[in-house]
Amino acid sequence: MIFYVKLWLLFTPPNPKQTLTNIEWYNMLPRLTKIPQLSPLVSDYLDALRLQHFEGDIASNYADRLSLATDNSVYQQLPQAILFPKSIADVVRLTKLAQQEKYLSLTFTPRGGGTGTNGQSINNNIIVDLSRHMTKILELNVKERWVRVQAGVVKDQLNQFLKPHGLFFSPELSTSNRATLGGMINTDASGQGSLQYGKTSDHVLGLRAVLINGEILETSAVKSDDVFRYTEESSLSANVKKIYQEIFQRCKDNRSQILNDLPQLNRFLTGYDLKNVFNDDLSEFNLTRILTGSEGSLAFICEATLDLMPLPQHRTLINIKYNSFDAALRNAPFMVKANALSVETVDSKVLNLAKQDIIWHSVKELLTEDAQHPILGLNIVEYAGNNQALIEKQVAQLCAQLDQKIAEGKDHIIGYQVCDHLPSIERIYAMRKKAVGLLGNAKGAAKPIPFVEDTCVPPENLADYITEFRALLDSHHLQYGMFGHVDAGVLHVRPALDLCDLAQVKLFKQISDEVAELTRKYGGLIWGEHGKGMRSQYGEKFFTPELWRELRYIKFLFDPQNRLNPGKICTPLNSEQELYSILSPMRADLDRQIPVQMKEEFIGAMNCNGNGLCFNFDVHSTMCPSMKVSKNRIFSPKGRAAMVREWLRLLANEQVTPAQLDFKQSTVKLTDIVHKIQNSYQKRHGEYDFSHEVKAAMDTCLACKACASQCPIKIDVPSFRAKFFHFYHQRYLRPIKDYVVSNVEYVAPLMAKQAKLFNYFTATKFSQKVAEKCLGMTDLPLLSTPNLQQQLIQLGHQNASLEQLESLSAVEKQRVLLIVQDPFTSYYDAKVVADFVALTQKLGFRPVVLPFKPNGKAQHIKGFLTRFAKTAKNQADFLNRMAKLGLPLVGVDPAIVLSYRDEYKEILGAERGDFHVLTAHEWLKQQLDNDTLLFAQNTEKTDRTFEPHQWYLFPHCTETTAMPNSGKEWQHIFAAFDQQLQVESVGCCGMAGTFGHETQHIEMSKAIYEASWEKKLQSKDPNFCLATGYSCRSQVKRFAHYQPKHPVQALLTLLK
Secondary structure, three states: OHHHHHHHHHHOOOOOOOOOOOOOEOOOOOOOOOOOOOOHHHHHHHHHHHHOOOOOEEEOOHHHHHHOOOOOOOEOOOOOEEEEOOOHHHHHHHHHHHOOHHHOOOOEEEEOOOOOOOOOOOOOOEEEEOOOOOOOEEEEEOOOOEEEEEOOOEHHHHHHHHHHHOEEOOOOOOOOOOOEHHHHHHHOOOOOOHHHHOOHHHHEEEEEEEOOOOOEEEEEEEEHHHHHHHHHHOOOOHHHHHHHHHHHHHHHHOHHHHHHHOOOOOOOOOOOOOOOOEOOOOOEEEOHHHHOOOOOOOOEEEEEEEEOEEOOOEEEEEEEEEOOHHHHHHHHHHHHHOOOOEEEEEEHHHHHHHHOOHHHHHOOOOOOOEOOEOOOEEEEEEEEEOOHHHHHHHHHHHHHHHHHHHHHOOOOEEEEEEEOOHHHHHHHHHHHHHHHHHHHHOOOOOEEOOOOOEEEOOHHHHHHHHHHHHHHHHHOOOOEEEEEEHHHOEEEEEEEEOOOOHHHHHHHHHHHHHHHHHHHHOOOEOEOOOOOHHHHHHHHHHOOHHHHHHHHHHHHHHOOOOOEOOOOOOOOOOOOOOOOOOOOOEHHHHHOOOOHHHHHHOHHHHHOOOOOHHHOOOOOOOOOHHHHHHOOHHHOHHHHHHHHHHHHHHHHHOOOOHHHHOOOOOEOOOOHHHHHHHHHHHHHOOOOOHHHHHHHHHHOOOOOOHHHHHOOOOOOHHHHHHHHHHHHHHHOOOOHHHHHHHHHHHHHHHHHOOHHHHHHHHHOHHHHHHHHHHHOEOOOOOOOOOOHHHHHHHHOOOOOOHHHHHOOOHHHHOOEEEEOOOHHHHHHOHHHHHHHHHHHHHOOOEEEEOOOOOOOHHHHHOOOHHHHHHHHHHHHHHHHHHHOOOOOEEEOOHHHHHHHHOHHHHHHHHHHOOOOEEEHHHHHHHHHHOOOOHHHOHHHHOOOOOOOOEEEEEOOHHHHHHOOOHHHHHHHHHHHOOOEEEEOOOOOOOOOOOHHHEHHHHHHHHHHHHHOHHHHHOOOOHHHEEEOOHHHHHHHHHHHOOOOEOHHHHHHHHHO
């Protein structure tokens, strides 16, 4: 009976005056069915492939297709279907089946991490994505320094594996935490340090690839004298023999022309490497070099054997600061002559973006400046190696030369800083990577976009080239940021354009053409680093007719019918088909169909530029846990943003107005409940609505908000997720659990009065089964016993009235704090609040626990936006009244505290007021900094000693991303108590409020926990493991069967 009373309470409106006569119903959105359909031939092929015992995944839903329709370029191509093979055998199966006569018109595009900036791996055919399953490191030979890997292995993943062996895969790139090795090989990727470390192709010893006809091609270096004997004696097919022999002979015969007519650049991206297929003395031939840089247009690269290098034991950075970007560029050749590993240059625009981001706190001491001499250009010079004496000598020589230049006022150098602390070096590079991404987060409709952004010219021409490049862009009055690898002559430029404006699309084409001509003038290439992709049409201009014919002949040898990534690099010889144009279909062509007001309402989703940072492989990073465990791009911020963009476009095409997507505007239509029931019935019986696919993507979001700070675009999925839920449930009934979750703040205080009684029924197996079956909830938490009020009485704590607080003097107010309650800690983990009260009392303060008022975060997560706005307004009004007392407001749960700074600001705007709630660590740090803690005063110091312990902090992911300094601040606080605190690098715990309690998410919740938290908790004493988040502590309690302390509880144990 009690259980049903509890259910009744959960559904009782919190306001007794709220009746059916004033419940708000909204204009119902239409069903969305007008989506591009799969061709019958593709459907037939997929059915046949399943019968071929294809072991991987086959995806053809519209959401799956959309998730791979974009990369980090401006382009969009909707694939017909996506295949995720699990092995080379799967790739052979799909290609052999495609050789059947009826399927010969089907084409395929290999795909890896999807980080390309020029559309290399997007196409409107069948995508074969090797990044989901083919992620194994197969073999390592430490002695000979090589490794064999599958193509889907991420670059940083490999180096993480190699680090204990003192080795690393050296080609560097800014997307290394999500770029696959297959993708690196296909674009012959390179970045920082390539003058010494080389490009990807310099480190690929051999490949295993599958040709379009299903044959397996294995490549490695062969003695030139033995090529014909090797091909005749090996069990190669006639087709593979022809490929070997023809390419060998033609590249040998045309050697002099190849050397004379191709630009002689460090970044030698031609598509098919005609030059380096031979070594310098022509003694070795390696077909591998033809495949590296081929952008998936010749074969499916499945495995690679890679050359490794010893990790440098000593690294030193010299950050040289200039009063102009031009000065930094013109000074770069001087740095190169100093034999540095790399010279990276950044302009003031990129630096200023970093200064406005939370990442700047990590590097500001390494890049100091004063107001009179701001940094307008920066050269980051690195020396690395295992000969410390040599490096120290090189650094000393360069520093002496810099000192002389500064003394003489030469080269506009305003200073430099030397850094040899490895974590600091990594922070500098992390800042540079993040700042580059921040270019895409420019305000306004015009966004910096990649299209002429990896040009390469001989380094000695770079400064003059950039002068003309800047004049070109300035003539069009464009904003842009610049950075690059000046040691190699590579420049990255991203002009800001609004491609929804058709006039700017024309300008996009005009600038592309002008930059291509300018780059030719200076003896360079327009694709110095990021591949050709949709810019392949320019290829013919940069090669002589003879060499262009050779490239086309190679394509013909491998893919005579143009079935692999058609439209890229070149077409087969004698083919009438065309390459993709620079004006190929773009994301903006679809975005243009969405009214501006709709875009502004869902600005986070609209701003996603596809940089793919949310595809981070590292389970111990906070970024998007659902993507990591599912390996499904739909369940990533980028995927969810793509779903919402298309949802908005389809709504606009159904004549939905922007006013209908304003949750603040409502109409009273009680009859809508009938339509909701009908629509939900049809949904259960399989009626299609694209909104269901969007809903599935949103359901798996844990609302951890890592995307809101970790993504350089800060797209904030939980924000537009809440809005989507709000509108989705105008049309479809909500599950019961949504009401349970959204009302928990209202019923918990009532249930807490009889906590033992409710806990008795909640804990029974019958109640748990009913909750799972009827509510879709599992492992329901128990209320705290004794409750918070009872625990405070046991402490002898006495609250103060408003009148008493108002009457306090300024001196008395310095010892008072106001504790803001949250529903989860106060009612389900009340001892944390009571212990925080006890701690503050022992530290000489007078804590006042404010009356509990609902915060509304659960309502926001479930998309009850109208109710959340009212709840937030009530709480904000209350906290603003309390703030006027001039007393600090403090909360113990970081997620709830941060909602006052984020969700409240978004939903209320100016009505939020200016109250500020501190987290516990922020308040404690303030007291430490102000020297107001009793134990820190001299009179007490000699009387108080603390037994030192090693503690382990497992931070809340929302806290870590929003306040990246929080871990260090906790360490500072614990150090004041003579304690060592190790901050563990962990991802999400998998609970995320109520996410982990929902039966549909239990498996994902457990997988997320096991991926990071479980591993880091192993072998640690539970008594010294700490977690700031209520969700985190409850998740550990559920799976590890003990509950970690909150850090304030650990501090209290020291004072007892």
